[in-house]
Amino acid sequence: xxxxxxxxxxxxxxxxxxxxxxxxxxxxxxxxxxxxxxxxxxxxxxxxxxxxxxxxxxxxxxxxxxxxxxxxxxxxxxxxxxxxxxxxxxxxxxxxxxxxxxxxxxxxxxxxxxxxxxxxxxxxxxxxxxxxxxxxxxxxxxxxxxxxxxxxxxxxxxxxxxxxxxxxxxxxxxxxxxxxxxxxxxxxxxxxxxxxxxxxxxxx
Amino acid sequence: xxxxxxxxxxxxxxxxxxxxxxxxxxxxxxxxxxxxxxxxxxxxxxxxxxxxxxxxxxxxxxxxxxxxxxxxxxxxxxxxxxxxxxxxxxxxxxxxxxxxxxxxxxxxxxxxxxxxxxxxxxxxxxxxxxxxxxxxxxxxxxxxxxxxxxxxxxxxxxxxxxxxxxxxxxxxxxxxxxxxxxxxxxxxxxxxxxxxxxxxxxxx
Numbered sequence: 001x002x003x004x005x006x007x008x009x010x011x012x013x014x015x016x017x018x019x020x021x022x023x024x025x026x027x028x029x030x031x032x033x034x035x036x037x038x039x040x041x042x043x044x045x046x047x048x049x050x051x052x053x054x055x056x057x058x059x060x061x062x063x064x065x066x067x068x069x070x071x072x073x074x075x076x077x078x079x080x081x082x083x084x085x086x087x088x089x090x091x092x093x094x095x096x097x098x099x100x101x102x103x104x105x106x107x108x109x110x111x112x113x114x115x116x117x118x119x120x121x122x123x124x125x126x127x128x129x130x131x132x133x134x135x136x137x138x139x140x141x142x143x144x145x146x147x148x149x150x151x152x153x154x155x156x157x158x159x160x161x162x163x164x165x166x167x168x169x170x171x172x173x174x175x176x177x178x179x180x181x182x183x184x185x186x187x188x189x190x191x192x193x194x195x196x197x198x199x200x201x202x203x204x
Numbered sequence: 205x206x207x208x209x210x211x212x213x214x215x216x217x218x219x220x221x222x223x224x225x226x227x228x229x230x231x232x233x234x235x236x237x238x239x240x241x242x243x244x245x246x247x248x249x250x251x252x253x254x255x256x257x258x259x260x261x262x263x264x265x266x267x268x269x270x271x272x273x274x275x276x277x278x279x280x281x282x283x284x285x286x287x288x289x290x291x292x293x294x295x296x297x298x299x300x301x302x303x304x305x306x307x308x309x310x311x312x313x314x315x316x317x318x319x320x321x322x323x324x325x326x327x328x329x330x331x332x333x334x335x336x337x338x339x340x341x342x343x344x345x346x347x348x349x350x351x352x353x354x355x356x357x358x359x360x361x362x363x364x365x366x367x368x369x370x371x372x373x374x375x376x377x378x379x380x381x382x383x384x385x386x387x388x389x390x391x392x393x394x395x396x397x398x399x400x401x402x403x404x405x406x407x408x
Contacts, residue, residue, distance in 0.1 A: 023319045025229025103322045113381045114315045115227045118307045128381055162378060162387070163394045169377050170370030177317045177332055183366070190367045193398050 008046045010036040016057045020105050023115050024054060024123075054112070055126045061108060062130045069137050079144035080151070080197060083164075084188055086141075090168060091184040098181050106176035110169045135161045142195065151195045163194045212250045214240040220261045224309050227319050228258060228327075258316070259330045265312060266334045273341050283348035284355070284401060287368075288392055290345075294372060295388040302385050310380035314373045339365045346399065355399045367398045 014036035018027050029050055033040045047053040072086035090107075097105045109127055117124045139161040146156035167190050175183040218240035222231050233254055237244045251257040276290035294311075301309045313331055321328045343365040350360035371394050379387040 021322055023227070023229050023323075025227050025231075025319070027229075105322060106318055110377060111318045113377055114310055114318045115229070117380045117383065118225055118309060124381065124383070131378065131381055159390050162375070163371070163390060163397075166374030166378055166394070167367070167371055168374065170372065170374030171366070173314055173317055173373050173377075174335065174366060174370055176321045177328065177335055179321065179328075186363050186367060190370070190398060193367075193400060194394060196397060 007036070007038045007042055011038055011043065011046060011053060012056050012060050015053050016061060016108070019054070019057060019112070020108050021101075021103075023111055024050075024120075025115060051120045051122050054116075054120070054123050058109065058112070058123070058126050058130060062133075066133070069134065073137055073141050078150060079141045079148055080192075080195075083138065083141045083145070083191070086138075087168060087187055087191065090172075091181065091187060094172060094175055094184060095181040098179070104172075104176045104179050104181055107169060107172050110172060131165065135165055138164050145195070145197075149198070151197050155195045160195060164191055167191060167194060211240070211242045211246055215242055215247065215250060215257060216260050216264050219257050220265060220312070223258070223261060223316070224312050225305075225307075227315055228254075228324075229319060255324045255326050258320075258324070258327050262313065262316070262327070262330050262334060266337075270337070273338065277341055277345050282354060283345045283352055284396075284399075287342065287345045287349070287395070290342075291372060291391055291395065294376075295385065295391060298376060298379055298388060299385040302383070308376075308380045308383050308385055311373060311376050314376060335369065339369055342368050349399070349401075353402070355401050359399045364399060368395055371395060371398060 011032060015027070015032050018032060018035060027050070029043055030040055032050075032053070033043050043053075047056065068089055069086060072089055073082050075082055075085065077085075094104050094106070097103060109130060112123060113127050113131070117127070135158060139156070139158055142151065142156040142160055142164075145151045146153045151160075168187060171184055171187050171190070175181050215236060219231070219236050222236060222239060231254070233247055234244055236254075236257070237247050247257075251260065272293055273290060276293055277286050279286055279289065281289075298308050298310070301307060313334060316327060317331050317335070321331070339362060343360070343362055346355065346360040346364055346368075349355045350357045355364075372391060375388055375391050375394070379385050
């Protein structure tokens with residue numbers, strides 16, 4: 001959102017900032033335009049609706065997040081170590097938000113999924129694609145983990161990957177509700193149990 | 205919301221109906237009053253704000269849900285069978301919503317938790333109490349399960365109960381996102397893994 005960014009980028013950036021804190025329903029186009037310093041008339045030059053802008057916000061957010069997911073999962077070390085690093089990166093985001101703003105903000109994608117899935121079909125469809133990509137990325141790590149003998153072959157599938165993502169989203173929900181990122185300390189031990197990992201949780 | 209209900213009860217009922225489908229942010233007091241057939245001037249006779257009404261909605265919702273939770277968990281059978289019945293009741297709600305309205309609505313409490321925790325302190329505080337009560341109820345069942353030898357003593361605590369609730373909320377999120385209640389078929393096998401239950405999942 002520097003001086004050189006375009007109006008369209010500023011709208012996406014402003015909407016993301018506002019949505020992280022407040023979700024979708026209470027936001028108006030006028031407020032997003034004011035935050036982005038873009039005239040309301042220009043908004044509809046770039047986006048047909050608030051829903052269309054929200055899809056662009058999800059795209060921008062996931063484009064940056066995807067790099068993190070792929071980076072952690074394709075890094076050095078055993079497959080479970082890489083998965084642990086990914087989940088540590090996710091929980092780190094919540095810890096930093098608490099330190100910086102005082103509030104555990106939760107996962108923007110999860111927040112929008114629960115708020116909007118029954119209402120805004122384009123948002124729902126895009127979020128479904130993003131979560132499917134996350135599940136496939138985790139599934140890839142589980143296939144590697146099974147090949148390394150760290151988890152049973154039966155836990156290297158889509159259902160186990162969904163369990164891992166569900167545990168992450170559910171624990172982030174509790175951490176947001178309690179505004180307490182230490183709730184997330186249990187995430188990795190729980191994940192090892194879901195995966196029937198050979199190494200039992202160390203209480204880490 | 206029958207003919208004999210009072211205006212206050214109608215407001216709570218109308219708000220709950222609207223919030224189940226659309227969350228909180230996009231709802232206005234005028235719309236809630238119209239649905240409840242109550243004049244807007246009367247609204248503030250009963251509730252100081254939309255936030256206060258939302259706390260009343262949560263109270264009414266949890267009062268009815270609590271009876272279900274306690275009933276399932278104090279029923280007949282082994283502790284894990286009772287826990288399985290509770291989770292089956294929760295997933296049954298989502299299946300029925302899909303059949304009746306075409307949409308998996310998700311857990312109203314989880315929806316509100318993710319939408320509002322960083323914004324509405326009274327709603328957050330009440331939701332935290334409700335989730336704490338859920339966690340304590342599950343923890344009680346886990347203590348019984350450990351006494352019966354069905355799970356290790358180390359899984360009969362608060363952290364394991366939080367893992368169970370997290371898995372439930374996370375899977376409901378995915379089911380809502382995909383508008384597909386069959387996602388929840390994996391919930392009980394995952395729960396048994398989280399609890400290190402002696403009986404391994406049967407793929408049920």
